[in-house]
Amino acid sequence: MLSVLSFAALSFLATSGFAKTVVYNWxxxxxNASPDGFSRPVIGINGQWPCPTIEGNIGDRVTIHTRNMLGNETTSLHFHGLFQSGSNSMDGPAGVTQCPIPPGAKFTYDYTLDQPGTYWYHSHNKGQYIDGLRGPLIVHDKDAPYAEQVDEEVTLTLSDWYHDEAPGLIHYFQSVDNENNHNGAEPIPKGALMQDTQNPKISVKPNKKYLIRIINMSAFAGQFISIDGHQMTIVEVDGVYTVPQKTDQIYITAAQRYSVLISTKSDASQNFAIRAAMDEEMFDTIPADLNLNVYGFLVYDSKKPLPTPTPLTTFAAFDDFALVPQDRQRLLSxxxxxxxxxxxxxxxNGINRARINGVSYIPQKVPALYTALTTGSDATNPKVYGTNGNAFVVKPGEVVEIVLNNHDGGGHPWHLHGHNFQVIARSGENAGTYPGNAAAPAIPMRRDVVMVRKGGYVVIRYRADNPGVWLFHCHIEWHVEAGLSATIVESPMELQKSLRIPSDHMKICKDQGIPTAGNAVGNTANHLDLTGELTTPEVPYGALINPPKKPRSNRVARNFVA
Incomplete structure (x- = not known):
């Protein structure tokens, strides 16, 4: 049975001394693991899977010494939702802020926890977290607005799960065969997991207040979740404290996080089901043997029987656009x-590719951060990052507004590294492009992942107060591989003054023959000469042909309630 953490004990740890250094050797x-009964190779840490939780208090320093012992794959780690203020080189996306870590190599991530809340970490290299390299990252805060109410807390993860390994699935997703015969459809998971297993049991006590941190670590599927017999009160999303909001059901896209409070019953007379269901509208087809649901249990008394859950089929999730940040940060007007x-x-050319403004993202020869640090004043010119680097340069202190117009027939959860953002406007499905005159909330919801509904738009704003090279991408991993990413280069001249790359980071690049200076192709003499830049994605396999592109299928709209 899964244990919970005493919030009082966590508060004591947070207040019993100065900030500490938390060291991991990974x-x-x-x-080999079989979370749903099917045994397959997965990527774990120190021979164990599920992967461990990174945990600390505000102000703690985290040092993670990694060694890639996979033998046949490069790797990296991204600490999703952490701003990495002053430590952009620790952000983790391979080809953006670092070189991939080759087999046998060592690499250290070192940063300070300066944001409270619920986060997670995952590989940011060739879809690798699909194969299991992912885990929670929790930053405790004794001054959290809900702290005095909480007796104990638990972290609850959701995910979709595949039986085939990611490289083969990616190759098929971007194959001519898939484009011809399946309209370029994304691989459908074999099922869903909760706590990286199925039917987990969470022990609870009567008359207590629990904080439940919910993380969707899926590669693809958004999920609905509810707890039978218990109303949830949302108090945090993506590391942002919110004004408490009661709800019976939450919709959580891939990579989003929610913290909710629940009050347990006054007696231990029965146990209750936790029900989650993958969003089937994201899938082009529903295999006959696919179980969209996964269950867990709040166990008041282990001697009493567990309930028989019924599938979650009624969907009326709370609309996160109505959330109000606890700090009541006003609209950046x-x-x-x-x-x-x-x-x-x-x-x-026969391969399903994503585009932003007509350009499909392709990682370049030099990681974008290294280009920003080594091209002098030319670092402010987006051309030096390569045509397919999809780079946008912003100046210090600017209020940046990003308008996302979705011309696709599916929804897309977009994530910004290095910041959270105000959600200024979000349309329903098939609303067309942003008209430019939507009324913005006076105190907008703020988070770091937002769903852009099919055929619709989202408008976000944030202040450029964190110099760095920050990836902005759809968090459906299949779409990342298809090129649905951009690079936000923020205040590169300030970055050149403040950031130095550690020697072990440079060593893994040198050992792989990856250049670390100059423009996207490593040209240090003429930064605007991009001869040899990468403009064509690697073709996984299959002959190059040009079949007509069929439209995506129409999907039925979900209901969201404020």
Whole structure:
């Protein structure tokens, strides 16, 4: 039975001394696991899977010494939702802020926990977290607005799960065969997991207040979740404390997080089901043997029987657009820099590729951060990051507005590294492009992942107060591989003054023959000469042909309630 953590004990740890250094020594290894009864290789840490939780208090320093022991794959780690203020080189996406870690190599991540809340970590390299390299990251805060109410807390993860390994699935997703015969459809998971297993049991006590941190670690599927017999009160999303909001059901996209409070019953006379269901509208087809649901249990008394859950089939999730941040940060009303991103999918020589403003993202020869640090004043010119680097340069202190227009027939959860953002406007499905006149909330909801509904738009704003090279991408991992990403280069001249790359980071690049200076192709003499830049994605396999692109299927709208 899964244990819970006493909030009082956590508060004591947070107040009993000065900030500490939390050190992890991790070998990234292959492990066999069968979370749904099917045994397959997964990527674990120190020979164990599920992967461990990173945990600390505000102000703690985290040092993670990694060694890639996979043998046949490069790797990296991204600490999702952490701003990495002053430590951009620790952000983790391979080809953006670091070189991939080759087999046998060592690499250290070192940063300070300066944001409270619920986060997670995962590989940011060739879809690898699909194969299991992912885990919670929790930052405790004795001054949290809900702290005095909480007796104990638990972290609850959701995910979709595949039986085939990610490289083969990615190859098929971007194959001519898939484009011809399946309209370029994303691989459908074999099922869903809760706590990286199925039917987990969470022990609770009567008359207590629990904080439940919910993380969706899926590669694809959004999920609905409810707890039978218990109303949830939302108090945090994506590391942002919110004014408490009661709800019976939450919709959580891939990569989003929610913290909720629940009050347990006054007696231990029965146990209750936790029910979650993958959002089937995201899938082009529903295999006959696919179980969209996964269950867990609040166990008041282990001697009493567990209930028989019924599938979650009624969907009326709380609309997160109605959330209000606890700090009541007002609308950033004066926009200094607007970035328009129209995105869609096309047939690119027989391969399903994503585009932003007509350009499909392709990692370049030099990681974008290293280009920003080594090209002097030319670092402010987006051209030096390569045509397919999809780079947008913003100045210090600017209020940046990004308009996302979704020309695709499916929804997309977009994530910004290095910041959270105000959600200024979000349309329903098939609303067309942003008209430019939507009324914005006076105190907008703020988070770091937002769903752009099919055929609709989202508008976000944030202040450029964190110099760095920050990836902005759809968090459906299949779409990342298809090129649905952009690079936000923020205050590169300030970055050049403040950031130095550790020697072990540079060593893994040198050992792989990856250049670490100059423009996207490593040209240090003429930064605007991009001869040899990467403009064509690697073709996984299959002959190059040009079949007509069929439209995605129409999906039925879900209901969201405020």
């Amino acid at each position: 070998d990234i290894t292959w492990v 004066k926009v200094d820099h607007q970035i328009l991103m129209d995105f869609d999918f096309i047939n690119d």
